[in-house]
Amino acid sequence: MKLSIVIICWNDWKVIENCLRSIFGGTRTVPFEVIVSDNGSTDGSVEKIRAQFPSVRVVENGGNLGFAKGNNAGIREATGNYVLILNPDTIIHDGSLDRWVEFAERHPEAGAFGCRVHNPDGSYQRSARPFPTISRYLVSAFGLRFLGRLPHPVLSDEYEGWEGDTEREVDWQSGCCVMLRRDLLQKLGGFDEQFFYQFEEVDLCRRVWKSGFRIRFTPAVSITHLGGQSVGRFPLRFAIEVCRNGYRYFFKHYGARGARQYRWMLLTKMRIRQVGYGFANLLRPSDVGKSRLEMYRATVKWNQQLDPVEFVTHGVEQPAEPASVQRV
Numbered sequence: 001m002k003l004s005i006v007i008i009c010w011n012d013w014k015v016i017e018n019c020l021r022s023i024f025g026g027t028r029t030v031p032f033e034v035i036v037s038d039n040g041s042t043d044g045s046v047e048k049i050r051a052q053f054p055s056v057r058v059v060e061n062g063g064n065l066g067f068a069k070g071n072n073a074g075i076r077e078a079t080g081n082y083v084l085i086l087n088p089d090t091i092i093h094d095g096s097l098d099r100w101v102e103f104a105e106r107h108p109e110a111g112a113f114g115c116r117v118h119n120p121d122g123s124y125q126r127s128a129r130p131f132p133t134i135s136r137y138l139v140s141a142f143g144l145r146f147l148g149r150l151p152h153p154v155l156s157d158e159y160e161g162w163e164g165d166t167e168r169e170v171d172w173q174s175g176c177c178v179m180l181r182r183d184l185l186q187k188l189g190g191f192d193e194q195f196f197y198q199f200e201e202v203d204l205c206r207r208v209w210k211s212g213f214r215i216r217f218t219p220a221v222s223i224t225h226l227g228g229q230s231v232g233r234f235p236l237r238f239a240i241e242v243c244r245n246g247y248r249y250f251f252k253h254y255g256a257r258g259a260r261q262y263r264w265m266l267l268t269k270m271r272i273r274q275v276g277y278g279f280a281n282l283l284r285p286s287d288v289g290k291s292r293l294e295m296y297r298a299t300v301k302w303n304q305q306l307d308p309v310e311f312v313t314h315g316v317e318q319p320a321e322p323a324s325v326q327r328v
Helices: 013-026 045-052 066-075 096-105 134-141 145-149 182-188 200-210 235-283 287-304 308-314
Strands: 003-009 032-038 057-060 082-086 090-092 110-118 177-181 214-225
Touching: 003 013, 003 045, 003 066, 003 096, 013 032, 013 045, 013 090, 013 096, 032 045, 032 066, 045 057, 066 200, 082 096, 082 182, 096 110, 096 177, 096 214, 110 200, 134 145, 134 235, 177 182, 177 200, 182 200, 200 214, 200 235, 235 287, 235 308
Parallel strands: 003 032, 003 082, 032 057, 110 214
Antiparallel strands: 082 177, 090 214, 110 177
């Protein structure tokens, strides 16, 4: 088997059906298998996949294990030389998987591979990015991404001025569609399961680089990513989950100081956004604007109460109440 495609599913039948059809309809030369790792879907996804796509192997996890643990369950079943981690809300463009494997075969120095991602309207979706650092996040937070276009660029959270239209090395590729060599993926132990949502692929790509392999991006391979299918259902829950995993990432790679700096950066970034959205909502009030402001207020409050090191090391999210007022 040349390629194993692992797709995580959590009540995603409305999008995964078209994803699977694009895979089977547009892949012609490369031998492949599809593994769906189901995180406890209750919308009939498992039954419908088995009925309409009998060749797909479904791994039933029995509950929502999150992105990292759920994908690892599928990765363990993979037999291909390459493993493609793919979101269910994606459409593979015709012939892309054939070209992607051909590209990987030409680049033995690379351990992972990225591709061009499109929004539903056809515009470029920034899926390949530099590794996150506090300084790069701050460049973005203060609206200074344009500095990335200078002759000696100042990197932010994006490759400013690059639209995914040329082949290049990238720091990391979005987990919506990243392909890796299976032997390397197994050696690295798959995704780090302390990450539930976000930063899993960043951490994995960082470990790919540390292992001595590169990550190559090709614009000859393309997909469409609808984006935000699960996030849209629970925006505050996922916003806080991003914060949690950011703390885990910065603690893992930069220690206690990095986790505390990440908290300071987050609060700075969110306060800037509060001001911006607050001003916009004054000029043009809307329910969407009000909801976004409420989300930022709640997220700021959550981060203000957090000790990042206690959270990462002991799972403590709220400060202890004084003994005289502790609830019993």
